[in-house]
Amino acid sequence: MIATAAFSAQAGNIMVNQMGYLPSGDKFAYVMSEVASDVQLVSVADGRVIAKLERADSVSLPDERQIAAIDFSRVTAPGWYQLVTKGGQSVPFPIEADVYEPLNERLVHALYLQRSGMAVKDRMTGMNRPQSHMQDGQIFRTDAFHKTGTQLDVVGGWYDAGDFGKYVATTTITVARLLEAYRQAPQLYAATKRPGSDKPAIIDESMYALNWLLKMQREDGAVYRKVSGASWPAKVGPWQDNQPRFIYGVSTPETAKFAATMAFAARVIKPYDTNLSRQYLSAAIHAVNYLAIQEEQYIDWQVGDDSGSGPYIANKFDTEPSLDTDVDDRLWAYAELYITTGQDKFKRAFQESYDPQWIDIFEWKNPTSMGVWHLLLAEEKGELREQLVNDLDQVASRYRQQSQQSPFRVANQRFIWGSNKMTAEAGILIAWADFAKGRIDNRSSVQSQMDYLLGANAFDMSFVTNSGTYSVRNLHHLYRIATGVSLPGYLVGGPNEMAQSGVAPKNMGMLSYVDSEKSYAVNEFAIDYNASLIGLIAVHHAYFNHY
Template identity: 70%
Template sequence: MLAIICGVLASGALQAETIAVNQLGYFPTGDKHAYIMSSNIKTVALHSLETGKDVLELDVVDTTTLPDERSLGKIKFSDFSQPGWYQLTNGDFQSVPFLIASDAYRDLNQRLVHALYLQRSGVAVNDTSTGMRRPESHMADGLIFRSDSFHKQGAFLDVTGGWYDAGDFGKYVATTTITVARLLEAYRQSPTLYSSGDTMPAVLQEAVYGLDWLLKMQREDGAVYRKVSGSKWPAKIGPWQDLQTRYIYGVSSPETGKFAGVMAFASRILAPYDAQLARQYLKASIHAANYLELQPEQYIDWQAGDDSGSGPYVKNKIDIEDSLETDADDRLWAFAELYITTGQSKYLDLFKQNYDPKWIDIFEWKNPALMGVWHLILEEQGEFRDTLAKDLQVVADRYVAQAKSSPFQIANQRFIWGSNKMTAEAGILVAWSDFANADKANRTTVQAQIDYLLGANAFDMSFVTQSGTYAVRNLHHLYQIGTGVSLPGFMVGGPNELAQAGVAPKNMGMLSYVDSNKSYAVNEFAIDYNASLIGLLAVHKAYFN
C-alpha cells in the first residue's frame, strides 16, 4: 500500500495536505461543505478576499481516512450567506478562492452545453469563444455495414450530423438519446437557467441537433440503427482529416426503445417552439413503438467485427449490468413518454406489464427506465403513482446512505468507467425522490455531488476542463491531442478501479485516477457525461425555485 501511495503522490496527482472546496462556489442560501486533508489542523478561517479580513472561525469535524490513509476532515459553513469571494485558511495553508453567489454555476452551465456544439459532426464549427475553426467533417456518412431486410451491404444512407460521442469520432444512438433527454429535462426542470426570450434557448437548439440526426438513424420499419463509425480507430487528428469509410451498424431494440422515449419527450418540450417539428418527432416515436410491439424480445444485430473501430454499447467485458440482457428498461421509458404525450391508455398498460422496481436506478444508456418513471410520477395521481414514488425512494435512500458513509459524501460508490457521470446521476435520482415527496431533506447530498465533481475531492481538482483554479488539463480527446485546440467545459470520466489504459492506479477506489491524456479509461470526455452534470445543476437549481 505504501508504495502505491508514494507513487500516486509523486505523480503530482495528489497533494499530501490540502483544503478542497467546490472551486466554482456555492449558493448564498445553499449547503456549503469543504474538506481538509490534514491530521494537524483543527480549525480554519473563512477569509474574505474583498475585505481582507477573516469572517468566521470554523472547526474541522467528522474526521475519517481516505483509501491512501490520509486523514480527511469536514468544514461546514452553510449558515454563512454573504455573497463574495472567499478562501479557507490556516496561516499559509489555504484553499483556492471560491465564490458565494446565486449564479455561481451560470457560466459553467453555458460551457457544458456549448461543449456539445464543439462536438458537432457534419457542419463547419466557427467558435468565437474558443477560437475553434474547423471545416465540415464526415460528410459521406455512411454505408450499411451488413445487409438487412431493407438495405444491402454498402448501400448509402445520409446519416450526417449528430455529435461525436467522445474523444474519437463515433456517433451512437445509445448516448445521443440519453444526452438529448438530459438537455430536455434540464430545461423542463429549471427553464430560468436557459431563458432567452421568445427564441429557442441554446440548450434546446442543441437538443434539436441531436434529434435531427437520430431521425436519420430510423429504418423504414421503425427500427433504429445503433451507430456510425469507421472500421478502424482514428488517429490523433482533427475530424475532417479522418477520411476512412464510415459505416452504419445494425438495428437494435434497446436503441429503438430509447429512440421512442426521447422522441415522445421531445415532442412535448419542443411543441411551443415548433409544432410541426414536434409532430414529426411524435410520429417517429410511434413508428418505433410499433416496431417494438412486433419484436417482443430483445434483438440486437451485432457481430464481433462491428466494434473494430468503435465502442460496442452492448453487454461486454466492461459493461456487465443485468439491464443489458433485456430491453425491458428501454421499453419502460418509451411507453411512459408515449402515454404522457398521446394520452393513449395502451401505453400505460404496456408500461405496467413491463414494470419491475428493479429497473429503477440511475438514468444512463445501460438503463434509461428512470426518466419514464420520473415523468409518470410528475403526471399521474393515485396509487400507481405513489408506488412509483416509494420505489424511487428506496433507491434514493440507498444512495443517500452511501453518501453519508463516504469521504466527500459521494453517493455513487461504483468507481468504474464513467464514474463521474454516475455520481452526477445519483445526485439527480436523490433530488427527484425529494421532489416526488415534496421534500428538500437530501439537498445536502445533491450539493455534495456537485462539490465532488468541481473540486471537493482527493485531487483538489475540478473534473471539468477550464472550470476552476485547478481543473483537469490533459483531456483524452484525439482532436485536442492532435492540434492543441481549446476545449472548455468538458467533463471527464473520473476514477476507474479497473484503469483499463494501464496509466491510472488500479483498485484504489476514488483514487484510481490520473490527469493524463494517455488514460482514456479515466480522462476521456463523453457527451452523456456533460449531460449528466447539466442535469445535476438543473435539479440543484430547482431546490431554490
C-alpha cells in the same frame, strides 16, 4: 499515498467546490486530518476572519489518509473567500447567486463543439474547423432493407467523445437529459441563445441531435445503433479522418430509447416547432410499433462490429443485468408515449412490464428512472404514483446513505468507466425522490455531488476543463491532441478502478485517476457526461425555486 500525490501535483490540504457556492445554499469543504484543527474562513477582499469552523469526524480514503468535512453553510454574504489553516489554504472561491450559470453555459456549449457534419466556427473558444464526415455512411451488413455498402444520409449529430463515433444509445440519453434540465429549470437557459437563433442554446443543441436520430430510423421503425469507421481514428482532426464510415445494425434497446426520447421531445419542442414535434411523435410511434412485433431483445451484432467504435452492449466490462434485457428501455418508451399521447395502452404496457428492480440512475445501460420520474409528474394521485414514489425513494435512500458515509460525501460508490457521470446522476436521483415526496431534506447531498465534481475531491481539482482554479488539463480528445486547441466545459469520466488504458492506478476507488491524455479510461469526455452535470445543476437550481 506517494502515488496519489504524483497524480495530482497541485493537490492541497483543503478542498472546496472551486466554482463556488450559492449564498443560501449548502457549503462544505474538506480538510486532510493532518492539518491543524483551527480552520478559518477569510475574506479575500480585506483578509478579515469571517468565521472559525469546526471539523466533522474523519473518514478514510483508500490510501488511509483521513478526510474531515467542514460545514460553513451559515455564511451567506456574497464575496470571495478562502479557507485557511496553519498547514495550508484552499483556492479562492466565490459565494454568488449566479455562481453556476457560466459553467452551465460552457457545458451546453461543449456539445456544439462536438457537432459533426458541419463547419464549426466558434467565437467563444476560437475553434475554427471545416465540415467533417459529410459522407456518413454505408450499411455495414446486409439486412432486410439494405444491402452492404448502400449509402444512406446519416450526416450530422454529435461526436460521442474524444473520437468520431456517433451512437444512438448515448445521443438519446444526452438529448433526454438536456430536455429534462430545460423542463426542470427553463429560467437557467432562457438568456443563452446562439447568434441568429430565437431558441435557447440547449434547445438548439437538442434539435441538432434529434434530427440526426431521425436519420437513423429504418423503414420498419427499427433504429440503427451507431456510425463509425471500421478502425479507430488516428490522432487527427475530424476533417482529416477520411476512412469509410459505416452504419451498424439495428437493436431493440436503441429503438426503445429512440421512441422514448422522441416522445419526450415532442412535448418539449412543440412550443418552438409544431411540425417537428409531430414528426418526432410519429417517429416514436413507428419505433414502438416495431417493438410490438419484435417482443424479445434483439441486437444485430457480430464480432468485428466494434473494431473502430465502442460496443454499447453487454461486454466484459459492462455486465449489469439491465444489459441482458430491453425491458428497462421499453419501460421508458411506454411512459413517455403514454404521457405524450394520453393513450391508456401505453400505461398498461408500462404496468405489465414494471418491476422496481429497474429503478436506478439514468444512463444508457438503464434509462427506466426518467420514465418513472415523468410518470410521477403526470400522475397527480393513485396507486401507481404511490408505488413509483416509494420505489424511487428506496433507491435514493441507498445513495443518500452512501453519501453520508463516503469521503467527500460522494453518493456513487462504483468507480468504473464514467464514474463522474454516475455521481451526477446519483445526485439527480436523490433530488427526484425529494421532489416526489414534496420535501427538500437532502439538498446538501445533491450539492455535495456538484462539489466533488468541481474540486472537492482527493485531487483538489475540477473534473471539468477550464472550470476552476485547478481543472483537468490533459483531456483525452483527438481534436485537442492533434491541434492543441483548448476545449472548455468538458467533464471527464473520472476515477475508474479498472483503468483499462493502463495509466491510472488500479483498484484504488476514488483515487484511480490521473490527469493524462493517454488515460482514455479516466480522462476522456463523453456527451452524456456533460448532460448529467447539466441535469445536476438543474435539479440543484430547482431546490431554490419551484420544482
